Amino acid sequence: xxxxxxxxxxxxxxxxxxxxxxxxxxxxxxxxxxxxxxxxxxxxxxxxxxxxxxxxxxxxxxxxxxxxxxxxxxxxxxxxxxxxxxxxxxxxxxxxxxxxxxxxxxxxxxxxxxxxxxxxxxxxxxxxxxxxxxxxxxxxxxxxxxxxxxxxxxxxxxxxxxxxxxxxxxxxxxxxxxxxxxxxxxxxxxxxxxxxxxxxxxxxxxxxxxxxxxxxxxxxxxxxxxxxxxxxxxxxxxxxxxxxxxxxxxxxxxxxxxxxxxxxxxxxxxxxxxxxxxxxxxxxxxxxxxxxxxxxxxxxxxxxxxxxxxxxxxxxxxxxxxxxxxxxxxxxxxxxxxxxxxxxxxxxxxxxxxxxxxxxxxxxxxxxxxxxxxxxxxxxxxxxxxxxxxxxxxxxxxxxxxxxxxxxxxxxxxxxxxxxxxxxxxxxxxxxxxxxxxxxxxxxxxxxxxxxxxxxxxxxxxxxxxxxxxxxxxxxxxxxxxxxxxxxxxxxxxxxxxxxxxxxxxxxxxxxxxxxxxxxxxxxxxxxxxxxxxxxxxxxxxxxxxxxxxxx
Amino acid sequence: xxxxxxxxxxxxxxxxxxxxxxxxxxxxxxxxxxxxxxxxxxxxxxxxxxxxxxxxxxxxxxxxxxxxxxxxxxxxxxxxxxxxxxxxxxxxxxxxxxxxxxxxxxxxxxxxxxxxxxxxxxxxxxxxxxxxxxxxxxxxxxxxxxxxxxxxxxxxxxxxxxxxxxxxxxxxxxxxxxxxxxxxxxxxxxxx
Numbered sequence: 171x172x173x174x175x176x177x178x179x180x181x182x183x184x185x186x187x188x189x190x191x192x193x194x195x196x197x198x199x200x201x202x203x204x205x206x207x208x209x210x211x212x213x214x215x216x217x218x219x220x221x222x223x224x225x226x227x228x229x230x231x232x233x234x235x236x237x238x239x240x241x242x243x244x245x246x247x248x249x250x251x252x253x254x255x256x257x258x259x260x261x262x263x264x265x266x267x268x269x270x271x272x273x274x275x276x277x278x279x280x281x282x283x284x285x286x287x288x289x290x291x292x293x294x295x296x297x298x299x300x301x302x303x304x305x306x307x308x309x310x311x312x313x314x315x316x317x318x319x320x321x322x323x324x325x326x327x328x329x330x331x332x333x334x335x336x337x338x339x340x341x342x343x344x345x346x347x348x349x350x351x352x353x354x355x356x357x358x359x360x361x362x363x364x365x366x367x368x369x370x371x372x373x374x375x376x377x378x379x380x381x382x383x384x385x386x387x388x389x390x391x392x393x394x395x396x397x398x399x400x401x402x403x404x405x406x407x408x409x410x411x412x413x414x415x416x417x418x419x420x421x422x423x424x425x426x427x428x429x430x431x432x433x434x435x436x437x438x439x440x441x442x443x444x445x446x447x448x449x450x451x452x453x454x455x456x457x458x459x460x461x462x463x464x465x466x467x468x469x470x471x472x473x474x475x476x477x478x479x480x481x482x483x484x485x486x487x488x489x490x491x492x493x494x495x496x497x498x499x500x501x502x503x504x505x506x507x508x509x510x511x512x513x514x515x516x517x518x519x520x521x522x523x524x525x526x527x528x529x530x531x532x533x534x535x536x537x538x539x540x541x542x543x544x545x546x547x548x549x550x551x552x553x554x555x556x557x558x559x560x561x562x563x564x565x566x567x568x569x570x571x572x573x574x575x576x577x578x579x580x581x582x583x584x585x586x587x588x589x590x591x592x593x594x595x596x597x598x599x600x601x602x603x604x605x606x607x608x609x610x611x612x613x614x615x616x617x618x619x620x621x622x623x624x625x626x627x628x629x630x631x632x633x634x635x636x637x638x639x640x641x642x643x644x645x646x647x648x649x650x651x652x653x654x655x656x657x658x659x660x661x662x663x664x665x666x667x668x669x670x671x672x673x674x675x676x677x678x679x680x681x682x683x684x685x686x687x688x689x690x691x692x693x694x695x696x697x698x699x700x701x702x703x704x705x706x707x708x709x710x711x712x713x714x715x716x717x718x719x720x721x722x
Numbered sequence: 723x724x725x726x727x728x729x730x731x732x733x734x735x736x737x738x739x740x741x742x743x744x745x746x747x748x749x750x751x752x753x754x755x756x757x758x759x760x761x762x763x764x765x766x767x768x769x770x771x772x773x774x775x776x777x778x779x780x781x782x783x784x785x786x787x788x789x790x791x792x793x794x795x796x797x798x799x800x801x802x803x804x805x806x807x808x809x810x811x812x813x814x815x816x817x818x819x820x821x822x823x824x825x826x827x828x829x830x831x832x833x834x835x836x837x838x839x840x841x842x843x844x845x846x847x848x849x850x851x852x853x854x855x856x857x858x859x860x861x862x863x864x865x866x867x868x869x870x871x872x873x874x875x876x877x878x879x880x881x882x883x884x885x886x887x888x889x890x891x892x893x894x895x896x897x898x899x900x901x902x903x904x905x906x907x908x909x910x911x912x913x914x
Contacts, residue, residue, distance in 0.1 A: 292737045292740075293737070293741055296741075344748060348741060348744045348745060348748070352737055352741040352744055355735075355740045356736060356737040356740040357737065379744075382744050382748050383747060383751050384751070385748070386748040386749070386751045386752035386755070387751050387752065387754070387755030389752060390752045390753070390756040390859070391755065391756075391759065393756070393855050393859055394756065394759060394851070396855075397844070397852075397855040397858070398851040398852070398855070400844075400851075401843075401844045401845035401846075401850070401851050402845045402846070402851075404846070404847050404848055404851070405763060405847070405848030405851055405852060415759065469751070469755075471755065
């Protein structure tokens with residue numbers, strides 16, 4: 171028996187049905203709450219991560235709107251000055267650890283084993299435990315902030331609870347990242363060496379390794395803060411100063427390391443849409459690795475910037491600033507530019523279809539490159555941007571940029587995860603709206619940063635159209651909320667529709683794919699493949715199709 | 723008919739060993755970050771007040787030295803278990819794992835003894851809270867190591883003696899903990 175058998179194709183929504191191949195094996199599990207709670211199927215775990223992080227994305231947009239409204243009235247606080255620091259705290263935690271990291275991690279957990287030709291994720295129970303720890307921690311974070319915990323909170327017990335819950339959130343993400351990284355390193359199909367791993371899987375590996383290395387450092391800082399705060403707060407300050415020692419875990423360049431999988435979505439989508447082989451894979455992977463060097467921002471635990479009046483400094487002093495700045499802040503940017511350059515080369519080799527993975531992946535990547543440029547500027551002392559909203563604008567570019575890319579990724583791989591197509595024609599405009607929303611939410615803060623609008627403050631004064639910048643950003647958050655809601659409605663409508671004419675079942679290979687996930691049935695069965703396939707090139711399915719075309 | 727060729731059974735790529743190595747990387751960065759913060763706070767305190775270690779506090783060095791020494795036989799026993807497992811020598815593997823667990827318990831005992839001897843309240847200053855945060859977290863990862871040893875031992879006693887990978891992963895975990903404790907010992911107990 172062969173590993174992968176052909177089966178009847180020609181299903182509606184199948185533009186390239188002639189060469190579709192699929193595994194007919196396993197069963198798609200039965201429903202029920204117990205199935206979700208005890209899930210060990212990587213597709214289910216990944217979907218749960220993505221689903222909850224979509225709710226997190228809505229929460230972030232709502233917080234952005236609330237804080238935006240408060241910032242519009244720059245001379246007084248609408249919400250109350252006692253609440254504002256906690257909302258800023260929640261906004262920051264949620265953007266990175268309820269949206270950026272889990273959304274990309276969830277998509278990777280769902281897709282990567284399929285791309286690797288693996289029958290399951292390595293340590294699926296660990297990944298499931300990670301999900302539940304993350305979710306429970308997240309719920310506790312919300313509860314403690316609502317009960318006057320969180321940064322600047324007045325209830326000591328709740329502040330302690332907030333710190334402990336935060337540790338639980340990070341432990342959950344660490345566990346799931348470990349399972350994902352181990353999967354790429356140890357469950358690849360025979361013949362699939364590291365150079366043959368699909369771009370998204372490689373980028374996801376880099377992102378998971380960044381989490382495995384960086385999250386424990388943030389956890390260590392939080393343990394110090396928790397013990398110290400519990401027993402008097404003499405070393406790490408009051409509840410208002412909780413962030414001072416772990417701030418690197420919530421900002422750039424570490425977030426670039428978390429977001430590296432966005433570039434993977436873009437390249438995978440692009441390559442699939444052109445139908446051509448990816449050129450210069452090794453260099454491309456080097457680019458992913460350089461983006462992952464954002465992890466150095468977490469390891470060195472200091473802002474590697476260039477101090478003011480650089481040209482007045484002695485050569486040695488200037489060099490001692492420039493070298494760390496170049497390594498920590500500029501190398502990730504170089505990596506992103508390499509990926510973009512090679513993506514352009516791939517694009518020039520074929521006539522791409524307008525696929526959501528390619529278009530939204532590239533838009534998301536573009537937003538992250540914008541964040542990298544802004545971040546480099548932020549760390550140049552002469553720009554005098556420290557302590558301003560400029561940093562928040564940069565962070566929004568990364569977080570919302572990842573949301574745009576994940577929308578594209580979910581649409582691209584929906585056939586394997588749900589067995590249904592999410593309509594590209596509806597998703598691409600929504601993603602573009604998300605792109606506009608991100609620029610609107612972020613760019614005004616970059617401008618306001620130059621005008622010295624302070625970070626994490628709702629009462630401020632500066633000359634210039636402060637109401638305009640804050641109103642534009644507010645509109646950006648509203649549009650992002652609408653983007654996420656719109657995508658949820660489109661996706662849920664497509665995935666749950668019982669009308670076969672309106673929403674057809676997905677074909678096994680709807681995008682004329684090249685990699686192994688398109689060689690199994692849609693939706694992928696519980697064990698993915700009946701038997702593990704042998705791989706002899708980075709594009710095993712394309713080989714097969716070309717061979718079939720030659721022999722035909 | 724189009725089909726990819728069926729492969730052989732999945733190659734044993736040592737998932738557990740790789741997973742343990744990744745967890746060890748996390749433990750190294752956890753303590754690397756904590757010790758880096760310790761040194762920064764220590765330097766800041768000495769620069770500001772000339773004092774870091776509270777007066778009248780004597781850090782008990784004997785139990786910390788004993789703990790460091792205990793890690794040597796602990797690693798030897800863990801490696802002995804690997805050696806025996808590779809030769810399907812169940813009695814020796816079981817004995818080595820038992821001794822490894824015992825040494826792990828000795829390290830926990832040493833840490834608890836230190837907590838009792840130092841007479842340092844948790845509240846009262848930066849040194850106090852940070853001392854307990856670092857040593858407490860280390861005790862927690864040692865407890866996890868002992869649990870790992872017990873799981874290994876039960877699998878052996880249960881007859882799964884062909885599963886050698888877990889014994890190698892277990893040894894790796896203890897090696898890393900020994901290296902981490904050497905750093906903790908130097909920063910927290912020697913330079914203080």
